[in-house]
Amino acid sequence: xxxxxxxxxxxxxxxxxxxxxxxxxxxxxxxxxxxxxxxxxxxxxxxxxxxxxxxxxxxxxxxxxxxxxxxxxxxxxxxxxxxxxxxxxxxxxxxxxxxxxxxxxxxxxxxxxxxxxxxxxxxxxxxxxxxxxxxxxxxxxxxxxxxxxxxxxxxxxxxxxxxxxxxxxxxxxxxxxxxxxxxxxxxxxxxxxxxxxxxxxxxxxxxxxxxxxxxxxxxxxxxxxxxxxxxxxxxx
Ligand SMILES: [Zn+2]
Numbered sequence: 301x302x303x304x305x306x307x308x309x310x311x312x313x314x315x316x317x318x319x320x321x322x323x324x325x326x327x328x329x330x331x332x333x334x335x336x337x338x339x340x341x342x343x344x345x346x347x348x349x350x351x352x353x354x355x356x357x358x359x360x361x362x363x364x365x366x367x368x369x370x371x372x373x374x375x376x377x378x379x380x381x382x383x384x385x386x387x388x389x390x391x392x393x394x395x396x397x398x399x400x401x402x403x404x405x406x407x408x409x410x411x412x413x414x415x416x417x418x419x420x421x422x423x424x425x426x427x428x429x430x431x432x433x434x435x436x437x438x439x440x441x442x443x444x445x446x447x448x449x450x451x452x453x454x455x456x457x458x459x460x461x462x463x464x465x466x467x468x469x470x471x472x473x474x475x476x477x478x479x480x481x482x483x484x485x486x487x488x489x490x491x492x493x494x495x496x497x498x499x500x501x502x503x504x505x506x507x508x509x510x511x512x513x514x515x516x517x518x519x520x521x522x523x524x525x526x527x528x529x530x531x532x533x534x535x536x
Pocket of ligand 1: 310311314
């Protein structure tokens with residue numbers, strides 16, 4: 301398997317919420333995209349891990365992903381141990397992504413910032429020849445951090461206006477999370493509320509680049525521009 305883009309997230313449905321539109325757009329452009337969830341949401345109030353995995357596979361089809369997997373690490377108590385990092389690094393060697401998308405490195409939920417740290421360190425380890433003798437070294441060219449839920453200035457924003465509806469359909473595949481009934485239904489936003497909320501956030505970022513819907517990303521390194529005359533997004 302050789303992917304162009306791999307999004308790594310802590311929980312099933314994180315990818316759909318933070319970078320799903322970008323994955324769909326890249327898949328539509330002909331790139332092979334994948335999604336790797338570190339946990340199956342076994343501490344969640346609603347739904348079983350088996351349901352969440354089934355729902356994540358349905359969501360993956362809506363997002364046109366070439367591959368989706370789950371490492372079944374413990375939910376809500378994700379730990380950046382050497383064995384977890386090694387498992388993730390070997391997976392990265394197998395999937396050979398050119399670009400990796402991680403959650404932003406500061407977050408309210410410990411699983412989210414740990415996922416960012418584990419993902420970064422696993423990308424580094426994956427490039428070491430002597431890491432393990434059964435897989436070839438591979439280091440992704442680029443690491444992007446999806447910053448949709450972080451209160452930081454994005455390095456860039458992807459226009460997902462044409463992909464927003466498909467992303468919404470993917471997210472709503474998680475019937476156990478966003479359905480209208482069942483235990484904890486007073487705690488979980490229903491479909492109208494989730495549409496409203498995600499629409500508002502996507503509009504907020506879209507507005508910053510003069511389009512309807514956008515998804516923000518942060519990169520740690522500078523971005524190179526070859527043609528300053530053709531740069532998009534108006535200054536005034
Ligand atoms: Zn999450």
